[in-house]
Amino acid sequence: MFQIQAKRIYLRDHLPADLQDFHELLSNPQVNRYLSVRSGSVDESGKRFEECLLEANNSNRKKYFLAVCLNESHQIIGESGFTILDRYEKGGVAEIGYFLKPAFWGFGYAQEIAAALINACFTTMNFDKVTATCDSRNAASAKVMQKCGMTLEQSVKSHYPDGEDFLQLEFSIKRHPE
Numbered sequence: 001m002f003q004i005q006a007k008r009i010y011l012r013d014h015l016p017a018d019l020q021d022f023h024e025l026l027s028n029p030q031v032n033r034y035l036s037v038r039s040g041s042v043d044e045s046g047k048r049f050e051e052c053l054l055e056a057n058n059s060n061r062k063k064y065f066l067a068v069c070l071n072e073s074h075q076i077i078g079e080s081g082f083t084i085l086d087r088y089e090k091g092g093v094a095e096i097g098y099f100l101k102p103a104f105w106g107f108g109y110a111q112e113i114a115a116a117l118i119n120a121c122f123t124t125m126n127f128d129k130v131t132a133t134c135d136s137r138n139a140a141s142a143k144v145m146q147k148c149g150m151t152l153e154q155s156v157k158s159h160y161p162d163g164e165d166f167l168q169l170e171f172s173i174k175r176h177p178e
């Protein structure tokens, strides 16, 4: 099982029993306001969750969707992970993401998650660049990226699956800055 250990939390591959927490997150309007992935029904969440389980067993794995758990209680407090965008002989590029149950916002968990993901991408995975994007109105997420040392590369017009337009901020960090 793929796992990343941090100070107060750990990130791990999903277990079948995680579906309820997964659905709770993806269907919460507070959580999915700035996410391109939203689930209305348990069935919809179930399909996405199935993809997480399948990817974890894929020998050519590109997506690492991971549950965020508290070290002490093992309670799931959110979702996180990275997607491999490019892979070449001496490195690669991955995009990270994270979202938490609202009860756990404001305690610095997202920064801990993002820092742990970036570290794992540069060490365990041997990538040389990590990217992350957010809606320009998502101030908390943009702040997390900046606090992890990421810099803004560009802002591009984008839209959600339902058609709503938004400005997407694209951040990145390199393992070996020029």
Ligand SMILES: CC(C)(COP(=O)(O)OP(=O)(O)OC[C@H]1O[C@@H](n2cnc3c(N)ncnc32)[C@H](O)[C@@H]1OP(=O)(O)O)[C@@H](O)C(=O)NCCC(=O)NCCS
Pocket (backbone or CB within 6 Å): 030, 031, 032, 034, 035, 098, 099, 100, 101, 104, 105, 106, 107, 108, 109, 110, 111, 112, 133, 134, 135, 138, 139, 140, 141, 143, 144
């Ligand atoms: C974005 C999210 C992950 C942040 O989680 P978190 O654990 O509360 O984040 P942290 O506590 O690590 O840091 C958030 C920082 O943003 C700041 N912040 C929070 N809300 C803010 C706002 N509306 N405007 C400006 N800054 C804000 C906090 O003060 C904190 O900065 P500080 O450490 O200097 O005080 C969480 O709000 C979330 O799950 N949102 C819904 C899903 C989502 O949007 N995910 C990101 C998709 S790109």
